[in-house]
Amino acid sequence: MSLVVPRAPAWAAVPGGVWLIDGKAAVQIFDCGGLLCGRILWLQTPRDPQGQLNRDKNNPDPALRQRRLCGLTVLWGLRSTGPDRWGGGWFYNPDDGKTYNVSAELRSADLIVARIYSRVRLFGETKTLLRVPHGTSEGWC
Structure with a gap:
């Protein structure tokens, strides 16, 4: 007699920490x-040039501009789709005020590759996120 035990889904652990995107912004990833x-x-x-903290000036909603x-949540809703993979989430880009679909894969302890796209993943943009230590230079929130 054999006993068949269904496998539990492989849930990816959240790659917590701070991740640098394009050398322009660092994002704290959390559960x-x-x-x-x-x-x-x-x-x-x-x-900004007047010395004021940057605001969400390109947001399509005037009430949010x-x-x-600093502190703005720009990545949310990513669900585990397998070991070290997430999908079905959203990325808000303050540079253009648009929200995009996003998927991500942890390639190593210090590297995440994210795909950001509007409708079709194929026509999106790939971003590399590198883990960085918190508070090591100017510009921290």
């Missing part, structure tokens, strides 16, 4: 209700 989320913790240019970019 938010079993999903993967991320908020801005560092900006290469944290202030005064919120600070």
